[in-house]
Amino acid sequence: MRYAALAHPDAWVPAEGREVPATGGSPKAYETFLKDVTRDAKEPPPLADGQAIVAYDAMATAVHAIRQATPQGARHPAAADVATQWPQVKGSLRVEGASGWICLDNYGNPYNKAVPIVELAPNGSQRFVQIAWPEGHPPVAPCLPPKRG
Numbered sequence: 001m002r003y004a005a006l007a008h009p010d011a012w013v014p015a016e017g018r019e020v021p022a023t024g025g026s027p028k029a030y031e032t033f034l035k036d037v038t039r040d041a042k043e044p045p046p047l048a049d050g051q052a053i054v055a056y057d058a059m060a061t062a063v064h065a066i067r068q069a070t071p072q073g074a075r076h077p078a079a080a081d082v083a084t085q086w087p088q089v090k091g092s093l094r095v096e097g098a099s100g101w102i103c104l105d106n107y108g109n110p111y112n113k114a115v116p117i118v119e120l121a122p123n124g125s126q127r128f129v130q131i132a133w134p135e136g137h138p139p140v141a142p143c144l145p146p147k148r149g
Helices: 027-038 051-069 079-083
Strands: 002-004 095-097 100-102 115-120 126-132
Antiparallel strands (some): 115 126
16 A cells, blocks of 8 residues: 655665655755754654654744744744744745755645655555655755746
């Protein structure tokens, strides 16, 4: 059985017979995530279900918005200023997430987000198959929404 997962640890890791897409994500961002989550761990966290990857990306996106909203010289931003950052998370202000680029539309919703396709084996193990995108291809750099209409 194949299904769309939230994230998968093999999505941005080069493997024999499978190239890492040229856009839409970053092996370096995944390596940074892996380094961060294993730094002080006695054992690595489970990653196959994508939960740790998505939680990390959610925190990275929140930190990004807070930093963008904080006026120079200020210690903290106003909460309302943080909320105005969500539509700005695109282009050069995209978040390089461990699950792929995080780009938000004018309503704060992700668009053309990389979706790992995973296969569930009869024994319950998971195998990464490929990455897919709602638009049918990786987002075009620099991660801007397609023009409609």
